[in-house]
Amino acid sequence: MSVGKRVGIVGATGAVGRELMELLESRNFPVEELRLLASPRSVGKKLPFRGESIEVREARAEEFEGLDFLFLSAGGDRSKEMAPLAAKAGAVVIDNSSAFRMDENVPLVLPEVNPEALAGHQGIIANPNCSTAITLMGVAPLHQRFGLKRMMCSTYQAVSGAGATGITELEAGVRAWSEGKEVEPSTFPHPIAFNLIPHVDKFLDSGYTKEEVKMRNESRKILSLPGLPVSCTCVRVPVFRAHAISVFAEFEQEVDVAAARAAIAAFEGAELIDSPENCEYPMPLNYSSKVACGVGRIRKDEALENGLAFWIVGDQLWKGAALNALQIAEHMI
Amino acid sequence: MSVGKRVGIVGATGAVGRELMELLESRNFPVEELRLLASPRSVGKKLPFRGESIEVREARAEEFEGLDFLFLSAGGDRSKEMAPLAAKAGAVVIDNSSAFRMDENVPLVLPEVNPEALAGHQGIIANPNCSTAITLMGVAPLHQRFGLKRMMCSTYQAVSGAGATGITELEAGVRAWSEGKEVEPSTFPHPIAFNLIPHVDKFLDSGYTKEEVKMRNESRKILSLPGLPVSCTCVRVPVFRAHAISVFAEFEQEVDVAAARAAIAAFEGAELIDSPENCEYPMPLNYSSKVACGVGRIRKDEALENGLAFWIVGDQLWKGAALNALQIAEHMI
Numbered sequence: 001m002s003v004g005k006r007v008g009i010v011g012a013t014g015a016v017g018r019e020l021m022e023l024l025e026s027r028n029f030p031v032e033e034l035r036l037l038a039s040p041r042s043v044g045k046k047l048p049f050r051g052e053s054i055e056v057r058e059a060r061a062e063e064f065e066g067l068d069f070l071f072l073s074a075g076g077d078r079s080k081e082m083a084p085l086a087a088k089a090g091a092v093v094i095d096n097s098s099a100f101r102m103d104e105n106v107p108l109v110l111p112e113v114n115p116e117a118l119a120g121h122q123g124i125i126a127n128p129n130c131s132t133a134i135t136l137m138g139v140a141p142l143h144q145r146f147g148l149k150r151m152m153c154s155t156y157q158a159v160s161g162a163g164a165t166g167i168t169e170l171e172a173g174v175r176a177w178s179e180g181k182e183v184e185p186s187t188f189p190h191p192i193a194f195n196l197i198p199h200v201d202k203f204l205d206s207g208y209t210k211e212e213v214k215m216r217n218e219s220r221k222i223l224s225l226p227g228l229p230v231s232c233t234c235v236r237v238p239v240f241r242a243h244a245i246s247v248f249a250e251f252e253q254e255v256d257v258a259a260a261r262a263a264i265a266a267f268e269g270a271e272l273i274d275s276p277e278n279c280e281y282p283m284p285l286n287y288s289s290k291v292a293c294g295v296g297r298i299r300k301d302e303a304l305e306n307g308l309a310f311w312i313v314g315d316q317l318w319k320g321a322a323l324n325a326l327q328i329a330e331h332m333i
Numbered sequence: 334m335s336v337g338k339r340v341g342i343v344g345a346t347g348a349v350g351r352e353l354m355e356l357l358e359s360r361n362f363p364v365e366e367l368r369l370l371a372s373p374r375s376v377g378k379k380l381p382f383r384g385e386s387i388e389v390r391e392a393r394a395e396e397f398e399g400l401d402f403l404f405l406s407a408g409g410d411r412s413k414e415m416a417p418l419a420a421k422a423g424a425v426v427i428d429n430s431s432a433f434r435m436d437e438n439v440p441l442v443l444p445e446v447n448p449e450a451l452a453g454h455q456g457i458i459a460n461p462n463c464s465t466a467i468t469l470m471g472v473a474p475l476h477q478r479f480g481l482k483r484m485m486c487s488t489y490q491a492v493s494g495a496g497a498t499g500i501t502e503l504e505a506g507v508r509a510w511s512e513g514k515e516v517e518p519s520t521f522p523h524p525i526a527f528n529l530i531p532h533v534d535k536f537l538d539s540g541y542t543k544e545e546v547k548m549r550n551e552s553r554k555i556l557s558l559p560g561l562p563v564s565c566t567c568v569r570v571p572v573f574r575a576h577a578i579s580v581f582a583e584f585e586q587e588v589d590v591a592a593a594r595a596a597i598a599a600f601e602g603a604e605l606i607d608s609p610e611n612c613e614y615p616m617p618l619n620y621s622s623k624v625a626c627g628v629g630r631i632r633k634d635e636a637l638e639n640g641l642a643f644w645i646v647g648d649q650l651w652k653g654a655a656l657n658a659l660q661i662a663e664h665m666i
Contacts, residue, residue: 150636154487154579156529178511189612196489196570196577196617198630198644203609207590207632216635229636233579233644237529238571244529246487246566257540276536279522284529297531299540302549303483303562311531311566
């Protein structure tokens with residue numbers, strides 16, 4: 001058993017923060033002390049952890065003193081402000097925002113894919129974007145086997161990616177529908193129940209969204225393929241908490257479906273679910289609150305040389321956020 | 334005003350048949366007589382048309398006598414049996430099944446894309462697969478402008494594609510969820526509410542589904558590009574009646590987003606909805622019971638040479654089925 005760690009969570013009351021607390025407990029992370037930190041409006045709330053009740057305190061620099069790990073999940077602006085303070089106070093900061101992901105002094109880590117990047121950290125470690133993390137759990141093993149040359153991804157992203165209010169907005173939309181009513185969207189730009197919104201995060205002048213650009217840039221950094229051609233279309237779908245990605249990928253070497261399946265099956269954190277004859281393939285309902293990401297529908301791509309088409313599903317709140325952050329910490333102790 | 338036509342519908346009580354009756358009425362198709370035909374179990378049902386009530390009769394060869402047009406929408410086996418009989422009786426058969434689509438003696442027609450194919454018909458005309466029809470309403474104008482070289486499509490397919498029971502199964506699944514219950518799927522292989530099923534139509538040995546192969550083969554035939562490289566992943570989503578498709582396409586000529594937008598805007602049956610700055614892009618909720626297909630999110634593809642990434646949405650029951658069938662008949666009179 002490791003020595004107990006003093007752990008802080010900023011954004012403890014959010015969707016990711018709550019999953020993180022659950023995972024710290026269920027995965028027996030050696031927590032000696034847990035400090036739950038949030039914005040002033042959540043101060044005083046009490047959250048359960050290991051049968052006790054912990055009161056939320058305000059996220060201020062003094063609270064970072066003595067921490068071994070600080071998990072930051074309160075948006076990019078809060079991260080930019082707090083991460084350097086916490087790192088200076090001696091904590092290892094694992095940041096769930098996009099604030100530091102492309103900073104060359106900050107490792108961006110999927111522990112199963114590029115754990116070696118942790119070696120050079122300077123106190124701040126970035127947790128990848130949710131769609132990127134889940135996509136790479138299927139792409140990385142195939143890259144290791146065949147050498148990735150380019151990829152095109154279309155996402156099917158769950159509402160949990162927009163936080164707790166994303167989940168309640170889908171619930172409210174569906175309940176309103178069942179009563180013959182409508183609800184005004186607030187978290188999403190349009191109603192999400194029974195709809196598809198091809199718009200995740202803000203639009204850039206290029207016509208791509210920030211989410212689509214994150215998938216490109218973060219994939220390049222994590223895979224150490226700085227010039228990798230990547231195109232993405234990111235779409236919000238009426239699913240609660242697991243993202244799916246349809247990938248068309250071209251490789252350097254000749255591909256083989258059996259070898260691709262074997263590479264997925266052998267990769268830690270990925271699961272091969274690929275028996276079409278039995279209607280078996282990964283789906284969001286089977287990949288909610290699940291550690292592994294599922295990969296299936298693997299076949300030769302018919303439009304790319306040495307191409308594979310496949311389908312990946314993973315829990316947005318877990319591998320896409322809280323779980324991967326915790327796995328980074330687990331990897332470091 | 335054209336001379337009145339004697340029209341038959343086989344599959345009148347199905348989802349597509351009902352839309353067809355509505356469209357015959359709302360588009361003022363010159364119907365002199367309407368014969369509603371179906372399997373024995375639907376005989377005797379009465380359906381409204383132009384303020385009258387028409388009784389459903391059994392679909393038998395005698396009923397085809399004297400018809401100008403017969404719309405067949407009762408599955409491939411019924412089509413194979415009935416289409417030749419009706420054509421022999423002198424009707425122009427417009428068949429919504431996959432039975433004749435790849436038959437070289439049968440035109441496969443999107444009237445806005447390849448109306449010239451109608452010229453050589455021998456009594457049977459095939460209506461394209463729903464995903465193919467909607468995809469090509471966005472792809473064809475870009476092909477005409479830049480010359481299509483290859484394309485990769487990921488679909489987001491509504492439950493209406495599985496017929497009336499697909500719609501009721503999504504409704505039932507969502508109502509059960511709101512009551513804290515579950516329902517056994519029967520139309521789909523898995524629950525569809527809040528889920529994604531990467532499986533539309535049957536699997537083939539290649540690992541592709543029939544739906545994915547239809548999109549490839551029918552696109553090649555309609556666009557007269559017999560060797561076109563096409564890869565598709567087809568996914569059922571919890572949306573009622575509009576399909577969406579995320580496309581990555583490579584072209585022969587240099588592409589330009591402004592020219593691409595102009596080509597879409599100028600194409601009959603397509604609508605350009607592409608103002609990201611105003612959160613405007615096509616979505617299923619806006620493209621249900623709509624004649625045009627919407628195209629948006631047009632931008633340069635970052636992984637293909639001369640590539641464009643874009644997003645198409647269209648009504649599965651209309652452009653994907655009943656409307657296109659009727660447009661074929663309209664084109665012929």
